[in-house]
Amino acid sequence: MALRLNSADADFDSAFETYVKCDRNGDADVSGVVREVVAKVRMEGMEAVKAYTAKFDQFALTDENLRVASDEIDQAEAACDTEDLKALDFAAERIRDYHEKQLPIDVRYTDDAGVTLGWRWTCVDAAGLYAPGGRAAYPSSVLMNAIPAKVAGVSRLAMVTPSPKGDMNPLVLAAAKRARVSEIYRIGGAQAIAALAYGAGPIKPVDVIVGPGNAFVAEAKRQVFGAVGIDSVAGPSEILVVADGKNDPQWIAADLLSQAEHDPSSQSVLITDDAAFADKAAAAVEEQLEASPRREIAQAAWNDNSAIIVVGSLNDAPELVNAIAPEHLELAVDDPEVMLKKIRHAGAIFLGRYAPEAVGDYVAGPDHVLPTARAARYASGLSVLDFMKRTSIIGCDEAALNKIGRQAARLADAEGLPAHAKSVRVRLKP
Ligand SMILES: NC(=O)c1ccc[n+]([C@@H]2O[C@H](COP(=O)([O-])OP(=O)(O)OC[C@H]3O[C@@H](n4cnc5c(N)ncnc54)[C@H](O)[C@@H]3O)[C@@H](O)[C@H]2O)c1
Ligand SMILES: N[C@H](CO)Cc1c[nH]c[nH+]1
Ligand SMILES: [Zn+2]
Incomplete structure (x- = not known):
C-alpha cells in the first residue's frame, strides 16, 4: 500500500514534508559505492571496468567484446520485427521534428558606443550517451539521447549500455544505427559513466554525458560533473497524477504503475479531491499489480515510495505539485490549462484525460530524459542545448x-x- 495522506489532518504539513524529502534508495549507500567505482575506473581504467562488469552485470567483458561490431548491429537490425522498426522510425521522426525547433540562433549587433556584440552557439566534439539496460531495455532512450545530439551537430556519439549476462537487445542496436551513433560499448552503471568521463582502454573521454539511468548511474553523472558536462540528474522515474473524481480509476491506476514498473526506487503519486475516487484508484492499482509481469518492481515502488494525497479542493494541488517537482505530471481534470498556469516545477506536463505519460515516453516528440528527485526545481529535460555552448563575441x-x-x-x-x-x-x- 502506498502512503495515504489527507490535507485535512492536523499533522498533514509535517507528514507531507517528511514524504517529499524522503530518500528513495533505502539503505543502499549509493554515493559511497559510486565514489569507489569512479575512483577505481579513473585509476585503473579498463581493468576496473571489466571487474565491475563481472560483478554487477555478470558479464565477462573482454577487449574483443567491449565494442559492438558493425556487422553485429546489422544482424540485430535484421532480426527485429519490422513493425517494431516502423514504430521506432515513427518515434524518431517526431523526436527529430520537436528537437529541430530547439536549435538556438546566433546574435550579432553593434550598440550605441559602436561596440560589436553578440553570441555564437557551437556544439561539443564528443557526447557520451547512457542507454539504460539493467531491469529493462530502452531503445526509446537511445533515440531520446542521440537525436538531439545529432540535431546539435555533434560528430562523435559514444553510447554505453549494459548487457546483463551478455544479453543485448536488438532494438537498442537498431535504434542506435538509425540515430547514427558512432560507437557502442557493452558496459553500464557507474563504471560506464566513469569510462566515458575519464577514458578507459579504447574509450576516449567525451565532453558531455547525457541520459537516464538508475540511482547508481544518476549519482555517477553527478560525481563526474566538472570533468564533463551533464544534462541533469535523470534517475529513477516518477509520476504525479492530479485527478478529479470523474476519471476512470483503472486508467489512473495504469498511469501510476507505468512509472512504478521501471524501478523499485520509482515514485508514483496521486493527488485527488475525491476520497471515494482515491479508494477506487488504490484498489485498481492492487488489482493491476496482481496481473503485472513486473509486479515485484512495481509493488516495491508503490509500497515504499508512493503516496495518495486527498485534498479539500484541487485548488490546493499546485502548491503540493510544486513542492514535489515531479519528473512527470498528469493533469487529468476538466480544464488542465487553468491548473497549468499555477505549476512551476515539473519535468514534463501532460494535459487532460487523453494524454497518458507513456505517449511522452515514446512518440510525442519532447525528450523523455527528464530531471528526477526534485531536480525539476532547477533543471530541464534533455534538449539540443545540452550538447551546445554559447560563446560571447566582443569587438x-x-x-x-x-x-x-x-x-x-x-x-x-x-x-x-x-x-x-x-x-x-x-x-x-x-
Ligand atoms: N529520468 C529519466 O529520464 C529516465 C528515463 C528512462 C529511464 N529512467 C530510469 O532508468 C533506470 C533504468 O534502470 P536499470 O537498472 O534498468 O538500468 P541501468 O542501466 O540504469 O542500471 C543498470 C546498471 O546499474 C548498476 N548497478 C545495479 N545494481 C548495482 C549495485 N548494487 N551497485 C552498483 N551498481 C549497480 C550495474 O552496473 C548495471 O549495469 C530506471 O530507474 C528508470 O526509472 C529514467
Ligand atoms: N518513463 C521513462 C522516463 O522516466 C522513459 C521511458 C522509456 N521507456 C519507457 N519509459
Ligand atoms: Zn516510462
Whole structure:
C-alpha cells in the first residue's frame, strides 16, 4: 500500500514534508559505492571496468567484446520485427521534428558606443550517451539521447549500455544505427559513466554525458560533473497524477504503475479531491499489480515510495505539485490549462484525460530524459542545448574603445589590478 495522506489532518504539513524529502534508495549507500567505482575506473581504467562488469552485470567483458561490431548491429537490425522498426522510425521522426525547433540562433549587433556584440552557439566534439539496460531495455532512450545530439551537430556519439549476462537487445542496436551513433560499448552503471568521463582502454573521454539511468548511474553523472558536462540528474522515474473524481480509476491506476514498473526506487503519486475516487484508484492499482509481469518492481515502488494525497479542493494541488517537482505530471481534470498556469516545477506536463505519460515516453516528440528527485526545481529535460555552448563575441574599433575603455580602466584600478588597467589605457587616445 502506498502512503495515504489527507490535507485535512492536523499533522498533514509535517507528514507531507517528511514524504517529499524522503530518500528513495533505502539503505543502499549509493554515493559511497559510486565514489569507489569512479575512483577505481579513473585509476585503473579498463581493468576496473571489466571487474565491475563481472560483478554487477555478470558479464565477462573482454577487449574483443567491449565494442559492438558493425556487422553485429546489422544482424540485430535484421532480426527485429519490422513493425517494431516502423514504430521506432515513427518515434524518431517526431523526436527529430520537436528537437529541430530547439536549435538556438546566433546574435550579432553593434550598440550605441559602436561596440560589436553578440553570441555564437557551437556544439561539443564528443557526447557520451547512457542507454539504460539493467531491469529493462530502452531503445526509446537511445533515440531520446542521440537525436538531439545529432540535431546539435555533434560528430562523435559514444553510447554505453549494459548487457546483463551478455544479453543485448536488438532494438537498442537498431535504434542506435538509425540515430547514427558512432560507437557502442557493452558496459553500464557507474563504471560506464566513469569510462566515458575519464577514458578507459579504447574509450576516449567525451565532453558531455547525457541520459537516464538508475540511482547508481544518476549519482555517477553527478560525481563526474566538472570533468564533463551533464544534462541533469535523470534517475529513477516518477509520476504525479492530479485527478478529479470523474476519471476512470483503472486508467489512473495504469498511469501510476507505468512509472512504478521501471524501478523499485520509482515514485508514483496521486493527488485527488475525491476520497471515494482515491479508494477506487488504490484498489485498481492492487488489482493491476496482481496481473503485472513486473509486479515485484512495481509493488516495491508503490509500497515504499508512493503516496495518495486527498485534498479539500484541487485548488490546493499546485502548491503540493510544486513542492514535489515531479519528473512527470498528469493533469487529468476538466480544464488542465487553468491548473497549468499555477505549476512551476515539473519535468514534463501532460494535459487532460487523453494524454497518458507513456505517449511522452515514446512518440510525442519532447525528450523523455527528464530531471528526477526534485531536480525539476532547477533543471530541464534533455534538449539540443545540452550538447551546445554559447560563446560571447566582443569587438571594438579605436572609436568604440575610446567610448567605453576609460570606465574599464577605472574599475581595474578599483580592483587593484594594474595590468588590466594598462592594457586598456595604452590603446586610448590621450
Ligand atoms: N529520468 C529519466 O529520464 C529516465 C528515463 C528512462 C529511464 N529512467 C530510469 O532508468 C533506470 C533504468 O534502470 P536499470 O537498472 O534498468 O538500468 P541501468 O542501466 O540504469 O542500471 C543498470 C546498471 O546499474 C548498476 N548497478 C545495479 N545494481 C548495482 C549495485 N548494487 N551497485 C552498483 N551498481 C549497480 C550495474 O552496473 C548495471 O549495469 C530506471 O530507474 C528508470 O526509472 C529514467
Ligand atoms: N518513463 C521513462 C522516463 O522516466 C522513459 C521511458 C522509456 N521507456 C519507457 N519509459
Ligand atoms: Zn516510462
